[in-house]
Amino acid sequence: MSQHSGGEAAARVTLRHLRERVAEGGRFACLTAYDATFASLIENAGVEVVLVGDSLGMVIQGHDTTVPVTVEQMIYHSACVARGCRRALLMVDMPFLSYASPQQAVANAGRLMQEGGAQMVKLEGAAAQVEIVAALSAQGIPVCAHLGLRPQSVHKAGGFRVQGRDEAAARQMVEDARLLEQAGADMLLLECIPAPLAETITRGAGVPVIGIGAGPAPHAQVLVLYDLLGITAGRQPRFVKNYLAGGGPIQEAVARFVEEVKSGRYPGPEHAFR
Numbered sequence: 104m105s106q107h108s109g110g111e112a113a114a115r116v117t118l119r120h121l122r123e124r125v126a127e128g129g130r131f132a133c134l135t136a137y138d139a140t141f142a143s144l145i146e147n148a149g150v151e152v153v154l155v156g157d158s159l160g161m162v163i164q165g166h167d168t169t170v171p172v173t174v175e176q177m178i179y180h181s182a183c184v185a186r187g188c189r190r191a192l193l194m195v196d197m198p199f200l201s202y203a204s205p206q207q208a209v210a211n212a213g214r215l216m217q218e219g220g221a222q223m224v225k226l227e228g229a230a231a232q233v234e235i236v237a238a239l240s241a242q243g244i245p246v247c248a249h250l251g252l253r254p255q256s257v258h259k260a261g262g263f264r265v266q267g268r269d270e271a272a273a274r275q276m277v278e279d280a281r282l283l284e285q286a287g288a289d290m291l292l293l294e295c296i297p298a299p300l301a302e303t304i305t306r307g308a309g310v311p312v313i314g315i316g317a318g319p320a321p322h323a324q325v326l327v328l329y330d331l332l333g334i335t336a337g338r339q340p341r342f343v344k345n346y347l348a349g350g351g352p353i354q355e356a357v358a359r360f361v362e363e364v365k366s367g368r369y370p371g372p373e374h375a376f377r
């Protein structure tokens with residue numbers, strides 16, 4: 104059986120490191136993982152934030168959306184990933200309806216941290232989640248606020264669609280990002296929004312911003328691991344790049360993603376929405 108993190112223990116990536124990196128104009132890479140083996144492989148390839156995404160509902164469980172994913176399932180996968188992840192910062196999604204009130208959010212985030220080993224939680228938010236973010240922050244729980252396309256709201260949004268395309272929606276998203284940061288969000292994640300809007304939000308942010316389908320401006324990029332490996336079934340969104348297309352070892356494909364994110368070569372104009 105393979106070792107998850109052989110050799111000398113490297114220092115753990117912390118929020119402070121990431122803030123310093125961003126302040127110096129640097130970038131970092133984030134990738135999803137759902138098990139210990141891939142967690143270890145991707146952090147050894149240079150990924151600094153490992154996300155246990157509720158995308159596991161789709162890519163692991165085979166659902167059409169992330170809505171059926173439960174807190175118990177997130178804890179299970181997070182604990183698996185935590186055993187393989189020794190250096191990267193471990194961020195874990197709060198699933199649908201696990202943060203409907205401040206009390207419920209604190210209780211469930213506490214479980215993700217204590218039982219699942221999370222170091223940071225991510226929730227899908229807008230102005231309506233300001234109180235939730237403030238309650239988590241007051242308890243010392245690091246929070247990433249996920250704006251733009253929020254897959255847990257897919258039924259209300261009427262599908263997986265690019266968000267913030269009209270002026271009013273774009274203005275609202277800029278304001279939501281400001282309010283969530285003011286409430287204590289330590290990071291923002293922007294999914295599927297026009298590149299110019301992501302640039303406006305990133306420029307105004309005082310915390311690291313991760314993008315997916317949000318153009319080149321955010322300080323970091325995230326992809327679903329199975330998309331990066333080109334093994335997700337069906338038509339892929341335009342921001343996805345298959346890093347295994349040319350063949351070779353998986354670890355080298357992930358290392359190419361990390362290098363392209365850090366050098367600003369990914370995402371290219373062909374991956375962005377306007």
Ligand code: KIV
Binds near residue numbers: 156159196292325327
């Ligand atoms: O669940 C997930 O994997 C995510 C990323 C796509 C950002 O939220």
